[in-house]
Amino acid sequence: MKELVLVIGTLDTKGPEVAYVRDKLKEFGLNPYVIDVGILGEPIGITPDFSKAELAQYGGTTIEKVQNAGSRGAAVELMREFVVKKVTEMVANKEVIGAIGLGGAEGGVMTAAALMALPIGAPKIVISPIASGKHEFAPLVGTTDMMTMHSIVDILGLNDISKTIFDNAAAAVFGMIQKGHQLTKPKPGTKAVAVTMLGNTNTAITAMQPLMKEAGYELVVFHANGVGGPAMEELAEAGQFVGIIDFTPNEMAANLVGGIHVANENRLKVAGRLGLPQVVVPGCVDFVVFHANTVPENLKDRPLYNHNPEYWLVRLNGDEMEKLGKKFADSLNDSKSAVKVAIPGQGLSIPNKPGGVFFDPAADKRFMDQMQNNLKDDIEVTSFDMHVNDAEFGKAVGKLFIDMMNKESK
Numbered sequence: 001m002k003e004l005v006l007v008i009g010t011l012d013t014k015g016p017e018v019a020y021v022r023d024k025l026k027e028f029g030l031n032p033y034v035i036d037v038g039i040l041g042e043p044i045g046i047t048p049d050f051s052k053a054e055l056a057q058y059g060g061t062t063i064e065k066v067q068n069a070g071s072r073g074a075a076v077e078l079m080r081e082f083v084v085k086k087v088t089e090m091v092a093n094k095e096v097i098g099a100i101g102l103g104g105a106e107g108g109v110m111t112a113a114a115l116m117a118l119p120i121g122a123p124k125i126v127i128s129p130i131a132s133g134k135h136e137f138a139p140l141v142g143t144t145d146m147m148t149m150h151s152i153v154d155i156l157g158l159n160d161i162s163k164t165i166f167d168n169a170a171a172a173v174f175g176m177i178q179k180g181h182q183l184t185k186p187k188p189g190t191k192a193v194a195v196t197m198l199g200n201t202n203t204a205i206t207a208m209q210p211l212m213k214e215a216g217y218e219l220v221v222f223h224a225n226g227v228g229g230p231a232m233e234e235l236a237e238a239g240q241f242v243g244i245i246d247f248t249p250n251e252m253a254a255n256l257v258g259g260i261h262v263a264n265e266n267r268l269k270v271a272g273r274l275g276l277p278q279v280v281v282p283g284c285v286d287f288v289v290f291h292a293n294t295v296p297e298n299l300k301d302r303p304l305y306n307h308n309p310e311y312w313l314v315r316l317n318g319d320e321m322e323k324l325g326k327k328f329a330d331s332l333n334d335s336k337s338a339v340k341v342a343i344p345g346q347g348l349s350i351p352n353k354p355g356g357v358f359f360d361p362a363a364d365k366r367f368m369d370q371m372q373n374n375l376k377d378d379i380e381v382t383s384f385d386m387h388v389n390d391a392e393f394g395k396a397v398g399k400l401f402i403d404m405m406n407k408e409s410k
Contacts, residue, residue: 005100007033009038012044025173038052087115098118099123104130126149128148129154229251242405245397249282258288272332273336275336302314329371345385346388347359
């Protein structure tokens with residue numbers, strides 16, 4: 001069977017639009033496969049390849065039971081679960097080479113969740129009016145290389161504007177299939193090392209790169225913004241890296257206090273579980289990040305730092321730093337491979353230095369004490385009389401990793 005390009009939508013409300021995209025893909029010589037995630041009415045102007053009734057049955061129930069789930073949200077959640085399961089199976093069976101999802105709020109979220117099952121590099125485009133403004137992008141993108149297209153007009157009716165959007169989406173999928181490629185396993189001899197970074201640690205990571213390159217390692221840098229850390233760990237599970245330098249695990253602070261960098265509960269545990277050697281630096285664990293003018297009232301009395309016009313940083317207090325130190329130790333203690341911790345003794349972030357608004361040695365000491373007191377004896381902790389964003393500290397951490405890997409290879 002020719003590999004499929006999925007087209008997913010709620011056909012009881014978006015049937016003509018899905019049909020238009022399907023037909024445009026056919027014009028390009030592709031093989032579209034339409035999945036209906038509608039709930040209430042019958043498909044309008046289109047017959048799906050996989051109906052909503054079949055999808056509900058695939059999920060272990062009936063469409064009638066979905067329709068009577070108790071609320072619109074509950075029904076949408078069920079159909080999202082079912083379509084994710086279906087697409088995941090199709091991807092595992094290597095039946096799919098690309099996908100387009102169309103939808104408003106509910107349809108956009110349902111289709112995007114399904115498209116996230118496609119591997120990195122496989123074309124995946126979500127077309128939605130909620131791909132704009134102040135909407136959360138996490139439900140539309142996740143940790144994938146999703147392309148989101150703002151539909152500009154709502155997805156209801158075919159007109160010059162909507163057809164232009166749909167034409168270009170189909171052309172983009174065709175172009176990526178023709179000229180793009182999916183992420184492959186690393187070539188033999190490749191030594192890629194994942195590293196986490198924020199603007200507060202940019203100088204140090206930049207200085208680390210030449211040292212690592214000279215030693216034969218390729219740094220793959222992830223922005224530790226709540227998505228970057230989990231994305232790094234997913235790719236580690238996929239076998240992309242020989243080790244990790246978790247230089248900026250700021251997401252651990254967000255998991256404890258909040259803000260926009262919150263990650264999943266497995267953060268800082270995956271590398272150890274996989275047995276990947278790692279060096280961990282508590283870079284930027286002293287603050288959490290909020291959009292400008294959205295700092296909660298209960299945190300406004302904290303030291304604040306205007307990072308840029310869009311983001312404000314909020315300092316963790318001593319109690320929170322102590323809890324975080326214990327969490328760090330607990331997360332690292334289960335590691336199945338070598339782990340080293342590098343401590344920057346002159347500050348954990350740009351505003352955390354003498355004279356800086358986040359300078360609080362007592363709070364930082366509570367973190368360090370809790371972490372070191374609870375770490376296993378075989379996890380080595382090395383302190384450096386440097387700031388986290390010093391170029392020399394970046395080089396020192398790189399050397400620590402290289403020495404660890406050399407020792408592991410003997």
